[in-house]
Amino acid sequence: MTDTDIDSVASEPMRNPAPVLFAVAIFTSAALVFVVQPMVTKLVLPMLGGSPSVWNTSMVFFQTALLAGYAYAHALQRLKAVRSQLAIHLALLLLAGLFLPLKISGLLGEPNPAAPIGWLLATLTLSVGAPFAVLSATAPLLQAWYARVRAGHADGQNPYVLYAASNLGSFLALLAYPVVIEPLMSLSGQRASWSGGYATFMLLIVALAWLVWRRRLDDAVASEPGALPASPAIPWREKAVLVLLAAGPSSMMLGVTAHLSTDVASAPFLWVIPLALYLLTFVIAFQNKPIIPLPITLMIAAAVGIVCIAFTASRSGNWAMMFGLHLSAFFFLALMCHQRLAARRPAPDRLTEFYLLMSLGGVVGGAFTALLAPVIFRTVLEYPLVLVLVGLARPSSRTPIRKWEVYTFVAAVLICLAPIVLKGVFDANWDLAWAWSRNVNVSMEQTTQLILMFAMIAAFMIRDRMPAYVIISALIAIVTLSIGRGYDWALTERSFFGVMRVADQTDDRLGGSVHVLMHGTTLHGAQPRDPAFACKPTLYYAPATPIGQVTQAVQSRAWGIRIGVVGQGSGAMAGYKRAEDRLTFFEIDPMVDRLSRDPKWFSFINGCAKQNGPGGTIDTVLGDARLSLVKQPAGTYDLLLIDAFSSDSVPTHLLTEEAIAGYLRLLKPTGVVILHLSNRNLDITGPAEAAARALKAPHLHQIYFEDQNAPDMAEASTEVLILSPTEEGLAEFTADRRWENLPDPKVRPWTDDYVNLFGSLWRHLKAQWEQP
Incomplete structure (x- = not known):
């Protein structure tokens, strides 16, 4: 009020x-x-x-x-x-x-x-x-x-x-x-x-x-x-405008959430921040005297909106800066739409009809982004599309068009075409492209952003000419999407569980071509295509990492062991499978299972794994791991790897005290469970270690730092916690100086009834600030 x-x-x-x-x-x-x-x-x-x-x-x-x-x-x-x-x-x-x-x-x-x-x-x-x-x-x-x-x-x-x-x-x-x-x-x-x-x-x-x-x-x-008193009925054209003004911010809210979690950086509370900002725009827009007047909103929205569009395809730069840019653009563009919506509100007797139309717009925008877009787009294309389309909500000046505005618009269009022409020249002449990158020391993506900076300035100058502003925005989006990607994607597919990409990287020390599986900004496996290197697990699963150390140690105990892996990725763990071993993956996304079994992309499962012995084929159990594992008989596994904690999404229910107790139930008396805890944004080691203490389960911890002299895709820094039902299960690791007992983390263990993600984020940030 x-x-x-x-x-x-x-x-x-x-x-x-x-x-x-x-x-x-x-x-x-x-x-x-x-x-x-x-x-x-x-x-x-x-x-x-x-x-x-x-x-x-x-x-x-x-x-x-x-x-x-x-x-x-x-x-x-x-x-x-x-x-x-x-x-x-x-x-x-x-x-x-x-x-x-x-x-x-x-x-x-x-x-x-x-x-x-x-x-x-x-x-x-x-x-x-x-x-x-x-x-x-x-x-x-x-x-x-x-x-x-x-x-x-x-x-x-x-x-x-x-x-x-x-x-x-x-x-x-x-x-x-x-x-x-x-x-x-x-x-x-x-x-x-x-x-x-x-x-x-x-x-x-x-x-x-x-x-x-x-x-x-x-x-x-x-x-x-x-x-x-009764007021005139709302015309159908006006109803359509109200619905569209409400649909834009709703679509952007879900789009920016999907984009940030997929393409820019990982963050644990992405679903809270955009929704909170969305609500805040309503608070401001429906005040009698908004603290941010509409003219100010229009000016700021024009600036941050066009810059955000230019960076939607960018993976370079400081992730915190990108985070702030996208959220700022979302806030001011949503505020613009909501202030335009509030300005069109009807008389009080039409109040409930107005809110009904506004709510309908919210459903239309949300359904487009969450339900329709994943079906029709292979990537999070809906986000830049809506960023461009909300420009249509800008008022357009009715004053006569001036010559300098026409010249500015034409110049902006020509500037937008320049990166396309430059890329065509470089594609046709690799020597010229190589000389450019060596002498100028600027990538094609950075060159594109530099050139488009002038188009952005031009768009801001003619922001009151809505059609021209939207056309320039669309051209910038098309150019950045076609050039700005920092990877050579051989394959892009999308499911309910996210966008998966296979990048074709070159690493001469691994024989040339290397296929890399990525979900957002997280690597889920890499495999050289050269047969000389193809069957050696890489990244987190390399033999030198804690996961590789434990796998090989447990295999050395017996002729044939039973292995369970939660999180299939590229199927790299299948590279360890001997003919006498049995291996079962637990994976929630059918698309991941299909990609990892297609030798065109990865051959760890269908190619490297020894499958002719008693172990037979490698199985995949589809569904949530907690629901699937509870159906497995007790005392089944010699080794159980829980590898579903990417920085993009932390399924906390797999780290609760009850979940870890379930893993221990599935192990043989000397079996080992590996919790892969590498994470860029959260301290998930503390709650996991606290749960191990609460369960009185023997456990050890290791942080492995990748060898800087190794090929780029050979290894990755890895943090793990291993547990066993008995001290005997960890005997050889206790004697290994690479493994250590952690001090009491002084945190409350997560349970199925209690999870504190904010505390994990705070501990992680605090640890970063305290680093020298």
Whole structure:
């Protein structure tokens, strides 16, 4: 609410408690609606391997449920009596309360990893659909009721300011989840607290109903001359504009999340930050006097938007700078759209229809990014596409076009074509390209960005000419996407679980061509194509790394061993398989299994592994590893490698005390489990070591630093923790000075009921700051 509204409320708190009660109820409902989103998503994550796509798909569900709630609110307004509306809403709140406390419904069984989206949407609907939809209807309902209850008062003329209060509650609740709620409360505690908050909110609605009944506001409002006069219907063209203005920021919110987690850098809370900024733009846009006026927004959005487009295909530069650039661009472009949306809001009697259209736009944008784009695009192409398209929301000057603007536009177009021409020249003359890179010491990507800098300046200069600005933006996007990639991708494929690429690198010391499997910025295996080097595991799995050390040591104990590997990657662990060994991969993504078994890309499984002995073929069990491993018989494995903790996505449910206890259950008495804990952003070693201590399991730790003299793709620095049910299982490693006992990490072990990712991030950052 604005200062004027607050002063109005403060002047009569005892005489008229309605404004305060409405504000508190709206704030509470908004907080409940948004704190439940990360909570429920966290509950369902273990069923789908902790994939980041779970969040984007869940967001589509929440947006759709929000649309259903807004449609119900709009329909309820057809009843003339506020008292009747309150009674119906209270009854539905009571019915929805039957779904509490929150839990994930098991009616649909386990998800099919080949088609998880339908299962996820249906499971969320059964689990939380009813209470979320009814709660989400509260904000527009209360604003509509407020407009009627306060008809004739100054604050009643603009109930839309309560939407800012609603989004402020959402914003604070969302930020509080990873920083306060998750670190301090178990999941069961969170569920119970949310159910208590739901009950408290119901009491607030009861209080509002009592106020209406006591004061008989229906009769009073009907007699007031200022009571919501009917306004003209919203034209269909205007409805389409409202939907599109809402769709752009919604699509960008999910697009920037997917882009940052796939193409720029790994970060554990990517799903929180864009959503929080998205809500903050609503808070600003729906204020009576926004703290960032629209002209300022338009100027900043034009600058950061065009720069962001130029860097969408870039992998170079400081990742923190890229992180800040993309989030800044998203914030100001979303704010621009939402301020343009707020400026078009209709009269208060059309309030629920306005929110219904806005919610429809949110669903359209979210569904495009989370559901449609992964099907039609092999990479995260939807993000730069939407960055360009939201430029259409810019107002265009109606003043006569000046000559300098025409010259600037033509110059910008020619500048955008220059990198394409230069690349064509270099492709046709490799000697010239080599001389350029040697003498100028600038890559083609850097050259492109330097040239396009002048096009960006030109676009900013004519930003008030919307069509010209959008055309230049599109040209810059096309050029950077076609040239800016820093790898020679031989293959790009996309599934629900992410974008997988096979890069064809050259390393003369490994015989020339090397195929590298990448997911986002994380390497999942590399294999030289030269037969002389092809069957030696590389990167994290190289013989000199801790994973290689343990594998070879356990193999030396017996003629044939049983190996289990969680996380298939390129199948590099199959390079260790002897004819007498048995090897089973546990992998959630069918696409990864297919790529690793195709000799065109990787031949560790179908080529290097010895498969003619008793061990037979190498099996892959598809599905979440926790769900799959629990079905395995106890005492089965000599070696179990848990290798699913990439920096792009940390499936925390694989590092809980219960999970580690399950791994130990599967081992033979002297078996060994390897936890691969290499991570660029989180301290996941502390919680894993704390869980080992809680289980009283013998364990050892090693950090291996790659040999700087080795070929580029031969080794990778690796951190692991190994555990065994008995001291005998780790006997030879205890005598090896490369392995050590860690001091007590003084952290709480993760459990299926408690995970503190924010604490892991903080410990990692603190350790980096303390390094000399």
